[in-house]
Amino acid sequence: MKKRATRKRSADAQRVDGNAAAGILSELFVPDLTTARAKCAGCGVSRTIGVLLVYAHGMGTVMRCPGCDAVIMRIARTPTHVWLDASGATSIAVSAPR
């Protein structure tokens, strides 16, 4: 896990909110995931996915915990798939539909 101190400062200036990943997440999940809560496997804190820090690279999107900086989700687009690694989330809770 790359800690914040060793990541280039420019990466921090380019980060965005969980909201920015809502588009690609909509290709994987039917409900809007940015209002769902994810429990961080790093520190155990549950947060609304909208507040996660999003770092977008050419290859994909990384979503980090704003508290402990652990990677919660990685999303990448390949020619044939949208690929998700959510191993950094112990659980994800979406509000029950009405």
Next chain:
Amino acid sequence: MTGVDAAPRIAWRSATVVDVVQETSEARTLVLDVPGWPGHRAGQHVDVRLTAEDGYQAERSYSIASPPEESHLSLTIERLDDGEVSPYLSDELRSGDKLELRGPIGGYFVWEVETGGPLLLVGGGSGIVPLMAMLRHRDRALATADMGTRHLLPVRLLYSSRRWDDVIYRNELTRLAEKDPTIEVTHTLTREQPDGWTGFKRRIDREMLEAIAWPPSEQPRVFVCGPTPLVEAVATNLVELGHQPALVKTERFGPTGGSV
């Protein structure tokens, strides 16, 4: 499981440009007709996809500038000189042209009148776009409301721009504040100010927020949008001033070409 009221997958749609409004030298609004648009909430965005003749595709997100009450969808694009997508949207696109978009996207950074207030909006540069959708929604939703109702939902906007001519929606903001005493608009111009300017001349800092923002005891709903460094500084300052983090919602736009 049957009977689950799930939102539909967000599909790509074709949109047609019906009007173009030059807001400032660098910002332009595209007014779009989007058949079958399902409606949206103020603060949401769309993803726009452009496909070149060779099949190369580029996607960017743009905040919706128009309120849900408008039938056409407006996007305000800020032109970035070295941008891959914005020069095309700013310079080339004309009425009648089409583009692909999907949305509305994002249920986190949204505000509607039902959410309540007071409302504090802090924006830098093109970060004003989703905040403007919120202001326009408030204006339309409260159009027939009496002053008592308006006083329950007061709003303060703190807006950082480089120069007076860079202020997007400048005239509309002045009009809104003039006709509604429950709206307060404060500008800060960080690079250059017109002669006789008595307002703020620096980047938003803790002191400025303390002077402008509602006190934390009022529990304002706060929305901060703009370049990432501005948003992070403002959010940190607001929490240090005592605002609850859960009430401070941020939409970082990423890096900016210059300071705001």
